[in-house]
Amino acid sequence: MFSHYIFYFLSIMALFSAVMMLVSKKPIHSVLFLTLTFFAIAGHYVLLNAQFLAVVHVIVYAGAIMVLFLFTVMLLNLNNDERSPKPIWVKVIAFLAGCMLLLTLIGVFRGYDIQSAHDPMTTQIGLVKSLGRILYHDYLIPFELSSVLFLTAMVGAVLLGKKEQI
Amino acid sequence: MITQIIYKTLLASFILVMSLLVAMYSTLIERKVAGWFQDRHGPNRAGPWGLLQPLADGVKLFFKEEFMPNSADKFLYILGPSLTMFIALLTSAVIPWGPDLVINGQTYSLQMADINIGILYIFAIVSIGVYGIMIGGWASNNKYALLGAVRASSQMISYELAMSLSIITIVMMTGSLSMRDIVAQQQGFHWNILYQPLGFLIFLICAFAETNRSPFDLPECETELVGGYHTEYSSMKLGFYLFAEYINMFISGAVMATLFLGGYHFPGLDKLGLSPNVFAFVSFIVLFTKITFFGFIYMWIRWTLPRFRYDQLMKLGWKSLIPLAILNVVITGVVILLNQ
Numbered sequence: 001m002f003s004h005y006i007f008y009f010l011s012i013m014a015l016f017s018a019v020m021m022l023v024s025k026k027p028i029h030s031v032l033f034l035t036l037t038f039f040a041i042a043g044h045y046v047l048l049n050a051q052f053l054a055v056v057h058v059i060v061y062a063g064a065i066m067v068l069f070l071f072t073v074m075l076l077n078l079n080n081d082e083r084s085p086k087p088i089w090v091k092v093i094a095f096l097a098g099c100m101l102l103l104t105l106i107g108v109f110r111g112y113d114i115q116s117a118h119d120p121m122t123t124q125i126g127l128v129k130s131l132g133r134i135l136y137h138d139y140l141i142p143f144e145l146s147s148v149l150f151l152t153a154m155v156g157a158v159l160l161g162k163k164e165q166i
Numbered sequence: 167m168i169t170q171i172i173y174k175t176l177l178a179s180f181i182l183v184m185s186l187l188v189a190m191y192s193t194l195i196e197r198k199v200a201g202w203f204q205d206r207h208g209p210n211r212a213g214p215w216g217l218l219q220p221l222a223d224g225v226k227l228f229f230k231e232e233f234m235p236n237s238a239d240k241f242l243y244i245l246g247p248s249l250t251m252f253i254a255l256l257t258s259a260v261i262p263w264g265p266d267l268v269i270n271g272q273t274y275s276l277q278m279a280d281i282n283i284g285i286l287y288i289f290a291i292v293s294i295g296v297y298g299i300m301i302g303g304w305a306s307n308n309k310y311a312l313l314g315a316v317r318a319s320s321q322m323i324s325y326e327l328a329m330s331l332s333i334i335t336i337v338m339m340t341g342s343l344s345m346r347d348i349v350a351q352q353q354g355f356h357w358n359i360l361y362q363p364l365g366f367l368i369f370l371i372c373a374f375a376e377t378n379r380s381p382f383d384l385p386e387c388e389t390e391l392v393g394g395y396h397t398e399y400s401s402m403k404l405g406f407y408l409f410a411e412y413i414n415m416f417i418s419g420a421v422m423a424t425l426f427l428g429g430y431h432f433p434g435l436d437k438l439g440l441s442p443n444v445f446a447f448v449s450f451i452v453l454f455t456k457i458t459f460f461g462f463i464y465m466w467i468r469w470t471l472p473r474f475r476y477d478q479l480m481k482l483g484w485k486s487l488i489p490l491a492i493l494n495v496v497i498t499g500v501v502i503l504l505n506q
Contacts, residue, residue: 028242028304035297055286063293064323067300071319074304074312128283128343 003047010047014040027073035066052128173274181258181278189412190220192461196412199465227405235398239305246302247399247406253298254410257291257417260284260345264430264450268442276446277346284345285337288421289330292376295414296322299378299385302407303395314394317476318385321375324483325382329372331491332365335498336425349429353436357428364494366426368487370463373422375483377414380468384476419460420453427456 014037021033038061045054135143194209194216201208209216234243264276281287296319303315336358340348352358359366375382386394393399396407423429430449440448474482 026239028239032242032301051281051283052286055283055290058290059286059293063290063326067293067296067319067323070297070300070304071316074300074316 006043007047010040010043014044028070031066031069031073034069035062038062038066049127052131169272170274174278177274177276178278181263182255185255185258185413185416186409188416189409190224192412192415193223193408194219195461196465196468199462200469203466203469224405227402230401232403233398233400235307237307238398239307242301242305243398244403246298246305247403247410248298249301250295250298250410251406251413253291253295254413254417257288257421260287261417261420261424262346262349262429263453264446266442267446276450280344280346283343285333285343285348285425289326289333292329293322293326295376298410299395299407302399303385306395306398308398310391310393311395311397314385314387314391314397317387318378318395321378321382321384321479321483324480325372325375325487328368328483328487328491329376331488331495332362332368332372333425334495335362335365338495338498338502345424349424349431352428353431355428355433357426357431359426362426362494362498364490365498366422368491368494369422369426371482371487373418374464374467375479377418377464378411379415379464381471381473382479383473384479387473389473415461415464416457419457419464422460423453423456429453 017033017036017040021030021037024030024033038057042054042057042062045051045057197219198208198216209219212218212222234240259278260281262275262277262280267274267276299318300315303311303318306312336348337343339358339361340351342348342351348358374380378385384394385391386396388394391397396404399407430453432449432452435448435452436445438445
């Protein structure tokens with residue numbers, strides 16, 4: 001019962017900060033609201049008994065990616081007046097793309113049977129041991145391949161960032 | 167159930183008060199140690215041996231004039247120091263301060279929360295610790311403060327990597343992410359520092375960088391940046407920034423003692439046949455002594471070594487510590503595999 005209230009609180013927080021991220025004028029505020037959204041989602045993971053995912057979510061998104069975002073935004077020091085207004089066709093295309101995403105999501109969740117979902121408290125599916133077994137046993141090759149992909153992206157970024165010829 | 171809730175509330179308040187008191191008196195000890203190293207007395211006017219000095223400093227900070235720059239982002243300017251203080255106090259929740267207490271046949275754990283990912287929780291707190299400094303530095307709308315904030319963020323991201331790599335070896339050896347298991351495994355004299363000396367060294371250096379202590383105090387480097395990220399802060403907001411640094415020192419000392427120096431264990435202590443509660447108390451004192459030792463090392467190094475240059479800091483982090491930490495992980499993996 002108590003966790004219901006926490007769920008509603010976290011959901012309201014996530015939605016509110018996501019909307020605020022879109023509407024706030026200063027880029028720094030947007031970044032900070034996005035960070036708040038990530039924290040709310042991490043809270044949802046804890047409610048689903050997936051503590052490992054929650055903490056990794058905080059470390060990776062809030063701790064690393066958003067700090068880099070904040071870093072970049074601070075260095076560029078973007079101001080409201082410096083941002084040129086977007087032309088109308090960009091807005092139309094963005095709106096259409098958003099509608100497509102919404103359509104896809106509705107399509108996915110319409111056929112989803114909520115009743116058959118596993119109870120996270122009994123299956124312990126989000127704890128380190130079960131997650132590790134799935135990643136390193138059932139999906140070993142996709143997991144390793146994705147890590148190679150990350151390495152490639154890193155090397156590529158360093159290569160592009162280097163000014164002189166190699 | 168009710169007694170457990172009351173007990174946890176009491177424990178939380180106790181840990182909070184202890185962190186604040188220790189941080190308060192660390193400022194005095196820091197100045198005494200500095201005095202000792204520089205062959206002078208240090209503060210000795212307020213009370214006997216200057217014992218009331220932290221109180222006097224606190225009162226001074228409280229009654230100083232509040233000043234906020236005109237062009238500052240008001241909300242974020244206040245959020246910065248509050249967030250720093252809040253995050254500094256969060257870590258202590260997963261540290262096991264001692265073995266279980268037994269009162270009326272009920273056992274009470276001296277750890278606030280025994281979550282099964284304790285070590286990752288500490289990482290998460292460390293990685294979001296930079297927000298307070300970045301927000302405060304940016305919101306002041308001062309170029310020195312901004313430079314300090316930018317330095318802080320890049321320094322922390324760089325040293326987090328080596329820090330987490332050095333902890334992975336501990337996790338590999340223990341096979342658990344829970345702080346309680348890690349301490350339990352070091353019972354007697356099986357301290358992790360004996361098995362992982364390189365990992366300990368890397369962790370210690372990174373802890374200096376993460377707490378912004380000299381020789382890594384580039385974000386507040388007063389010879390280049392006036393006061394760094396807290397240039398525009400005054401009164402108790404400045405006090406919060408300075409205070410959070412001492413809390414961080416205390417907590418990181420506790421983390422290092424727990425991970426590498428056997429936590430509350432001391433060789434032979436469990437064979438004395440003490441009653442559980444006395445044993446818990448003595449163990450707590452043991453842990454506290456280890457933390458004090460780390461606190462002294464922090465001060466010792468601050469008053470001995472000069473500050474790094476910024477490029478030296480980055481070179482040390484990326485070109486020395488991270489390769490060494492990866493090497494350490496590989497060696498540990500090979501040794502574990504051979505011992506199986």
